[in-house]
Amino acid sequence: MKSDPTTLFIYALSVTVLSMVSRDPRVLLALALLNLPLGTYLGRKRGVIFFLLYFLGLFGIFLNSVAFSNQGTAVLDVGPLVVREGAVKAFLRVFLRLSSILGAALIFYGLADIRELLDALECTMRIPRGFVFSLAVGLRMLALLQRDAGEILEMRAQRGHSRRPLTPGSLSSFLRTLLSVALERGLWIGVAAELRGLSLRERRPRPYRPGLGDVVLLVLLALQLTITILSMVC
C-alpha cells in the first residue's frame, strides 16, 4: 500500500494527539486496536528486540502505576506487593495510549521513504526550505556521527574512562569531541550549499494528490477522530 509521506506524517501526528487527549478507556482501546496490529505488521522489519524492549518498558509503567495509583480493592496479593484495582486501570490506560502512539509511528516508519518525506515537507507541506535543508543535513550525517561516536567511546575506554558518558561532565567531554568534528563537516556542507545557490533556489510547489493508500489512511483517521470527539461530547 503506497501512501504519500504527507498523509503518513499527518496520520501519525494526528493519532498521537488523539491518544494524548483521550481519557476514555474505550476510545483508547479503539485507537490501539486500529493502530497497533497494522503498525506491528508494517513495522515487523524492526526486529524482535524492538518489540521486546517495548514490553520491558511496559513493566516499568506497571511499577509506576503501582507506585502512584494503587487504590481500591486488592486484585493481587503477593507478599509485600499488593496490586489494587486503581493500579491495574491506570496501567491499562497508559498501555493502550502508548500502544496506539507506537502503532501510528510504526505505520509511518513502515510506509514512509525518508527522501520522499523531505521532498513532501518542502513542496507539499510548505515547511521553510532552510529548515528542511537542516533536517536533510542532520539525517545524512547520522551514519557518520554513529561512526565518530563509536570511535570516541573506544578512545575513552582506552584512556581508562568509563565507556558510556553517564555523568554530566563526561557527557560534556563526549559531546565537545563529537561536535568539534561534526561542526567542521557542517561548515563545509553549508559553504558548498551556498556556492551551489541554495538561497537562490526556487521552491517547486507540488499539489497534494491522494492515492488509494492515502484515502484508506484518511478514512481510518476520520473514524478515530469521530470516535474521540463523540466520547468527549456524549
Next chain:
Amino acid sequence: MLVQTVPELRYSAVDYAILGVVAAVMGVVFVVAWDFYYLVKALLGPIGARVFTYGIWFMAAPLAASLVRKPLSAFSGEVLAALVETIIPTYGGYTNLIYGVAQGLASELAYLIFGYRRWGPLQAALSGALAGPVAVTLDQILFPELITAKTFAALVLAATASGALYGLIAYGVSRVRK
C-alpha cells in the same frame, strides 16, 4: 562575542547546516538518553530520573542558540533534533515532535526576553530551565494516571533544575566553535 548590538535575522546556508549538525548530534543523544533515563529511574525513582536526565532532552535549544546566535535558532534546534529523534524509530513516536515543539518555544523565550542580544551561560541555563515545566505538563497530559497533584510540583522543580544544569553544559559544549 556574547553580546550583539543588533540581532542578525537572515540565516545563511552555514547556519542551516550547523542546525542540521546540532539536530543529528542531539537526535542521537536523545535516543541514547532513553536507556540512561530508565536506568536512573530504576535506581532513583521518577524525581531522581528527572533531575539527572531530563535536561538532556532540553540541550538542543541552548546548544543551537549558542552556536548560531540568531532569532529562532533555539526553537529550530530543539524541533529539528526532535524530528530526527522521531524519524530514527523510538517508542515515543510522534510524541517526541510534540514535546520538541513545545520545549523549543519555551526555550526560545530565554533569548527573546533579552532581545536576542545576549547568548551567554545565563541565557543557556534559562533556556534549559524554561523547557522543564513545559515537558512535565506534557507528561501530565500523556500520563495523567501516573502523575499526582502532589508529585507534579516536585517533578516541575526537578525538570527545571535539570534543564538549567544541562543548559549550562550545552553552553560549555558550544565553546568548541571558536
